[in-house]
Amino acid sequence: MSLFEIGALFALGLAAGVVSTVAGGASVLTTPALIFFGHTPIAASATNFVALSPASFAAVWVDRKRLPNLTRDHKRICVASFVGSLAGGLALLATGEALFRMIIPALLGLATLLYWAAPHAQRLVSTRAGEAYPPAMIAAFGAAGGYSGYFGTGYGVVLLALLRAAGVADYLRANMLKNLLGCFASAASVMFFAGTSLVHWPTAAAMTAGNIAGGVAGARLARILPGEAMRRGILGAGVVLTFALARRFWFS
Secondary structure (H helix, E strand, O other): OOHHHHHHHHHHHHHHHHHHHHOOOOHHHHHHHHHHOOOOHHHHHHHHHHHHHHHHHHHHHHOOOOOOOOOHHHHHHHHHHHHHHHHHHHHHHHHOHHHHHHHHHHHHHHHHHHHHHHHHHHHHOOOOOOOOOOHHHHHHHHHHHHHHHHOOOOHHHHHHHHHHHOOOOOHHHHHHHHHHHHHHHHHHHHHHHHOOOOOOHHHHHHHHHHHHHHHHHHHHHOOOOOHHHHHHHHHHHHHHHHHHHHHHHHOO
16 A cells, blocks of 8 residues: 555544444445455455444543443443454354445445434333333343444444443433443454455555554543534535445446
């Protein structure tokens, strides 16, 4: 890679780290960016997931002293997220490049729709009186982990809705738990993808370096950056990129 490409990928990772911890949805931008960089859709998805994983780890590290006390149920949903993410990685590997190329515009469109629906969904999902994680809820977190390992874009939105349904009414607490669950899902996917040829490691390394800095900065800037304005920008970009990928893979 040229120095320009390394710098561009570092900047992409930096921006993604800030966006993912402030407004979420960074992969709506970065996965298509990697495709337009020349990577195949599966390689772009796997490389993007590995590259952006440090944002969750960095955010959890910054917030480690403010993390809520973890109960046995919290540990169960962490394990469910880990196992689900492994299953999602296996499903991605089994899909094959030709099929994934055809469905990735739809996946990106779904992720953009989830991102748009997030504020409305969280209002519509009823909150329990106190947190509760029955078996069906734990299974739902496992299924969300499966989506994370397969594609991942919009995973944070799904987690926030599930946490609200489980009774986590406070947004800051939910966001910290979301980042914690993201760590477990990310760890599983990184371990899985490291044993495959899907990840383009030079690209991932350049993005990861920027993403670590972006994750730390985003955790500290979450209270002052215009999250709603960023969210609208991501939504607009998601729509444009969905149509761009559809034109590239469906109509070319």
